[in-house]
Amino acid sequence: MSNPVENIEQLFHDDPWLRPHEHEIRRRHGIVKDWLKRIDESEGGLDNFTQAYKYYGIHFQQDNSVIAREWAPGAKELFLTGDFNNWQWLSHPFKKLPFGKWEIVLPPHEDGTPQIRHMSEVKIIVRKQNDELVDRLSPWAKYVVQPPKEANQGTNYKQYVFNPPAHEKYHFRHKRPKAPRSLRIYECHVGIATEKYEVGSYKDFADNVIPRIVRQGYNAIQVMAIMEHAYYASFGYQVTSFYAASSRYGTPEELKYMIDVAHKHGIYVMLDVVHSHASKNVSDGLNQFDGTNACFFHDGSRGEHSLWDSRLFNYTEFEVMRFLMSNLRWWHDEYQFDGYRFDGVTSMLYHSHGIGEGFSGDYNEYFGLNVDTDAFVYLALANKFLHDLDPNVITIAEDVSGMPSLCRPFHEGGGGFDYRLAMAIPDKWIKVLKEQSDEDWDIGNIVHTLTNRRWKEKAVAYAESHDQALVGDKTIAFWLMDKEMYWQMSTLGDSSLIIDRGIALHKLIRLITNALGGEAYLNFMGNEFGHPEWLDFPRIGNGESYHYCRRQWSLVDDELLKYKFLNNWDRAMNFTEEKYGWLSANDSGYVSWKHQDDKVVAFERVGLVFVINFHSTKSFTDYKVGVEVPGSYKIVLNSDAPEFGGFNRIDSSNVHQTFPEGYAGRRNHMCVYIPSRTAIVLAKV
Numbered sequence: 001m002s003n004p005v006e007n008i009e010q011l012f013h014d015d016p017w018l019r020p021h022e023h024e025i026r027r028r029h030g031i032v033k034d035w036l037k038r039i040d041e042s043e044g045g046l047d048n049f050t051q052a053y054k055y056y057g058i059h060f061q062q063d064n065s066v067i068a069r070e071w072a073p074g075a076k077e078l079f080l081t082g083d084f085n086n087w088q089w090l091s092h093p094f095k096k097l098p099f100g101k102w103e104i105v106l107p108p109h110e111d112g113t114p115q116i117r118h119m120s121e122v123k124i125i126v127r128k129q130n131d132e133l134v135d136r137l138s139p140w141a142k143y144v145v146q147p148p149k150e151a152n153q154g155t156n157y158k159q160y161v162f163n164p165p166a167h168e169k170y171h172f173r174h175k176r177p178k179a180p181r182s183l184r185i186y187e188c189h190v191g192i193a194t195e196k197y198e199v200g201s202y203k204d205f206a207d208n209v210i211p212r213i214v215r216q217g218y219n220a221i222q223v224m225a226i227m228e229h230a231y232y233a234s235f236g237y238q239v240t241s242f243y244a245a246s247s248r249y250g251t252p253e254e255l256k257y258m259i260d261v262a263h264k265h266g267i268y269v270m271l272d273v274v275h276s277h278a279s280k281n282v283s284d285g286l287n288q289f290d291g292t293n294a295c296f297f298h299d300g301s302r303g304e305h306s307l308w309d310s311r312l313f314n315y316t317e318f319e320v321m322r323f324l325m326s327n328l329r330w331w332h333d334e335y336q337f338d339g340y341r342f343d344g345v346t347s348m349l350y351h352s353h354g355i356g357e358g359f360s361g362d363y364n365e366y367f368g369l370n371v372d373t374d375a376f377v378y379l380a381l382a383n384k385f386l387h388d389l390d391p392n393v394i395t396i397a398e399d400v401s402g403m404p405s406l407c408r409p410f411h412e413g414g415g416g417f418d419y420r421l422a423m424a425i426p427d428k429w430i431k432v433l434k435e436q437s438d439e440d441w442d443i444g445n446i447v448h449t450l451t452n453r454r455w456k457e458k459a460v461a462y463a464e465s466h467d468q469a470l471v472g473d474k475t476i477a478f479w480l481m482d483k484e485m486y487w488q489m490s491t492l493g494d495s496s497l498i499i500d501r502g503i504a505l506h507k508l509i510r511l512i513t514n515a516l517g518g519e520a521y522l523n524f525m526g527n528e529f530g531h532p533e534w535l536d537f538p539r540i541g542n543g544e545s546y547h548y549c550r551r552q553w554s555l556v557d558d559e560l561l562k563y564k565f566l567n568n569w570d571r572a573m574n575f576t577e578e579k580y581g582w583l584s585a586n587d588s589g590y591v592s593w594k595h596q597d598d599k600v601v602a603f604e605r606v607g608l609v610f611v612i613n614f615h616s617t618k619s620f621t622d623y624k625v626g627v628e629v630p631g632s633y634k635i636v637l638n639s640d641a642p643e644f645g646g647f648n649r650i651d652s653s654n655v656h657q658t659f660p661e662g663y664a665g666r667r668n669h670m671c672v673y674i675p676s677r678t679a680i681v682l683a684k685v
Helices: 009-014 016-043 202-215 252-264 318-335 345-353 373-389 424-435 443-451 476-481 497-516 553-557 563-580
Strands: 057-060 066-071 077-082 101-106 121-127 133-136 158-160 183-189 220-224 227-229 239-245 268-273 339-342 395-397 419-421 459-461 520-524 590-595 600-605 608-613 620-627 632-638 655-657 668-674 678-684
Touching (some): 009 016, 016 373, 077 101, 121 158, 183 202, 183 563, 202 252, 239 318, 252 268, 268 318, 318 373, 339 373, 345 373, 373 395, 424 443, 424 476, 424 497, 443 497, 443 590, 443 600, 459 497, 497 520, 497 563, 497 600, 497 678, 553 563, 563 632, 590 620, 608 620, 655 668, 668 678
Parallel strands (some): 183 220, 183 520, 220 268, 268 339, 339 395, 459 520
Antiparallel strands (some): 066 101, 121 133, 227 239, 600 608, 608 678, 620 668, 632 655, 632 678
């Protein structure tokens, strides 16, 4: 793939406020290019550099000999032990190689079979500089499993060599889908995707949940908690084994099946990547692998994340960069993940200098000693490599800071991300729901939050994510309807003002977020139908219960419950977007009207006219709406329709004719009937 011509001047042309920081922008871009040059000279390029998983770890040769290699620069000696040698710790030493590398070769048995078999348990034994012997799991382990409770062997993960015979290996049958132009993401967690009181499986997700996602109109899934993590309730954010697909949900081959089924349905599959930090676990994590406090991480305070109680990577170390970038490639090559959501980007860029996550928008916060340049360099390198490897890759940054250039391409001196999460939007919705009745909402402020994003840097809009679903917080549905959801969601009972209000506002919040908040849209599993309960992982405090660690699909499938109305709205919203493509259009929307007293917002995007009335009681007849393009308009989406739990106050067959008198900064206008707590979308006939 040809590389575009470098044009950093484009950044300053698009945002002159960056000009005072030109020196730093060019300096950090120069550091990235220095890394590329170094990798080219010493490794023959990024392609070789990012395939370290073929070198490190345990590998079976054609003659059935076994080679194991590790990087442990602080170790005095290294040994391999396991089932194959009856757990003799010191009988199989590694040979020391240059640059902190170690290697051991196990020839085949006399009968030609390998010394290590499929599903053999192994460990690395490290002799520290003080001669103490400690046991570790390989950082390159592909399959690790927690012992069952009844085995009474503790909770530390065990490494098993995963090398199934040819007939047991899964072979992908379906092509990867192209990257969607309009990205509609279903954020999901395999373990909680079942209604049963257990951990869900890759196979169950493939067979039962993916068809739901397809029917709902989403074209991408963002899968959480795949990299192995010892603590289930961490949501996958305390990774212990970066190359191991979580065994809680099944085998590596079953994960491949799940991804292949997604591809069969045209679903683009994104991996939640946690390269911002790692679990502090020593015996079954990366921490102190070589017996020192450094190795993969910074030593001292810079290597500790006090808030998360985790370790921070040393992005200046050549082998750490190799490990992390090869990790991205491993998931792309081995499991055919299509794209990546990078978690904790804000923390990577700012934490080690103590600036936290409160940003005023002052550009000085994004440059100088406030920023961890090494982390930015890693992210830019990773993005360049991924997009060179596969132009179909999409990357998303979980960044609340709004750092300029993070989502601009490499050749402009940017970080190379395709999107950033619009994290201010869910924060705004939770804040207004928590602190105000909807009669007091500041409509202008809400619109400002939805539209306040960097020009030419795409954002993923979302009303709420997994964070709001966790116990101790509330989903939007729960903020709106709370305990009434347990008693008043039947379609057969008397109507409830709380439920009517909740359903109406739930739909409006989602539509305005989707249509005005970004260039992609995200929903967390179950929120599309207002899942009634929070998410609480099994723990001592709840008696290790799975009661709140599942998704109750039966609620939305029950025709006698009102959850179906929210689900129907979510589906209709997605398919309307699919038809008109407002997310992918080079048009962020023009807001012509935001009236505080009327609580009405009107805007145009991709030729559609959106009119949303948040008012609790006022309905407006012949409400004047500015329209740029003259003609006849018809309603294509109406939140008041009966199938969405509405009151059927609007005749969607009516044609709305524009008038040539300008209004609200537009050249024409039309008049619409817009009832209270209702949204309509009109398209030109």
